[in-house]
Amino acid sequence: MRIIETIDEFRAATSVTDRPLGLVPTMGALHDGHMSLVSRARAENATLAVSIFVNPAQFGPTEDYASYPRDVDADYARLDEAGVDLVLAPTADEMYPAGSHTQVDVGSLSGRLEGASRPDHFVGVATVVTKLLSIVRPDTAYFGQKDAQQGLVIWRLNADLNLGAQIVLCPIVREADGLALSSRNAGLSTNERRAATVLYKALSAAASMETDNAEQIRREMRAVIEAEPLAALNYVSVANPQTLDELDVVTGSALALVAVRIGKTRLIDNMTIGSRA
Numbered sequence: 001m002r003i004i005e006t007i008d009e010f011r012a013a014t015s016v017t018d019r020p021l022g023l024v025p026t027m028g029a030l031h032d033g034h035m036s037l038v039s040r041a042r043a044e045n046a047t048l049a050v051s052i053f054v055n056p057a058q059f060g061p062t063e064d065y066a067s068y069p070r071d072v073d074a075d076y077a078r079l080d081e082a083g084v085d086l087v088l089a090p091t092a093d094e095m096y097p098a099g100s101h102t103q104v105d106v107g108s109l110s111g112r113l114e115g116a117s118r119p120d121h122f123v124g125v126a127t128v129v130t131k132l133l134s135i136v137r138p139d140t141a142y143f144g145q146k147d148a149q150q151g152l153v154i155w156r157l158n159a160d161l162n163l164g165a166q167i168v169l170c171p172i173v174r175e176a177d178g179l180a181l182s183s184r185n186a187g188l189s190t191n192e193r194r195a196a197t198v199l200y201k202a203l204s205a206a207a208s209m210e211t212d213n214a215e216q217i218r219r220e221m222r223a224v225i226e227a228e229p230l231a232a233l234n235y236v237s238v239a240n241p242q243t244l245d246e247l248d249v250v251t252g253s254a255l256a257l258v259a260v261r262i263g264k265t266r267l268i269d270n271m272t273i274g275s276r277a
Contacts, residue, residue: 001080003087007095007135010088014136017085018046023138023165025129028052029069030078033173033181037142038082040170045140049086050079051132056092058124069183088136095131104130106156112244113257114149114268117234125150126157133163140166144173146180148255148270149244172269174200180269187265195230196262203271206238206256214238214247217256217273225260234259234266241272 004010014021022045024037042048052075059065072089079087103123110122133141141158143151151169158167173181178200179193188196202224206217221236238247241255250273257270 001076001084001087003076003089005089005091005094007090010086010135013086014047014049020045020139021047021049021136023132023136023141024048024050025132025141025143026050026052026075027054027068027183028075029071029183029186030075031181031183031185033144033146035078035082036173037144037170038079038084040168041140041142042083047085048083049088049136049138050084051088051090051136053088053090053095053128053132055095055124055128057096057127058121060118060121063118069186088132095128103127104157104161106153106160109156109244110149110153112149113235113237113239114259117259122150122153126153129154130157130161130163133158133165138165140168142168142170145169146172146182146269148241148257152242152244178204180267182267184265184267188262192230192263192265195228196260196265196267198225198228198231199258199260199267199269202236202258203256203269207271207273212250214250214254217250221256221258225258230262232261234261238273 004013022041024041026034038050054068056065104126105123106126115122143154155167158165177197179196202221205224206221209217209220217238218236222233225231225233237257239245239255240247241253247254254273255270256273259268
């Protein structure tokens with residue numbers, strides 16, 4: 001496995017690699033959810049690249065970029081064992097050199113839900129993913145479905161900017177009690193970890209309801225979360241899975257989404273809910 005810190009060196013390396021080339025972008029602190037993406041990408045590509053970059057541009061002023069979990073030695077060991085060929089591990093100065101001003105904004109899709117709660121977050125995400133896709137030029141890039149809105153934003157920018165990658169969204173990996181795997185779970189205390197299962201409980205309640213009334217589903221999700229003393233609700237949503245427009249009536253499939261703060265840790269999750277009787 002080759003670890004590369006500069007854009008020029010990485011481009012030189014990929015110019016002579018076998019195709020197809022797969023990319024798994026990450027911010028490190030790798031867990032089994034990340035590794036499920038790596039496993040799929042390894043099986044589907046002749047060459048596999050993984051990026052590790054904690055992107056400062058997607059952290060808001062009240063979010064602590066410095067305290068985001070980092071364990072690069074453990075990350076490198078897991079990636080090497082998984083058969084990764086190339087790791088792009090740039091510094092912030094390499095990705096955003098002095099004088100860099102261009103940003104990518106995909107518009108209304110990024111202005112709701114996470115975008116409303118975390119202003120400029122998706123500008124940071126869209127900008128860094130555009131840069132990564134431009135640097136790596138993968139045939140396929142793999143992302144997790146846990147960040148469902150992020151997946152839609154990335155699909156949109158890839159199509160609009162003709163970046164040429166196939167975007168693959170892979171299923172959420174969960175603990176036995178339903179909690180979606182996330183690097184942020186490491187910040188939970190024992191009691192907070194127990195309380196964090198409320199996200200999955202709320203989504204499961206939404207999926208089991210025999211109604212097509214979207215507001216009734218949202219009310220039930222709120223009630224489940226508000227019954228957990230350690231949970232502070234940010235939002236619940238029952239939305240169109242392509243546009244994230246809030247629904248009045250669920251016909252076909254819908255996307256149920258939730259964001260909750262447990263102590264100092266903010267968690268998100270989602271679930272596709274199906275046709276109603």
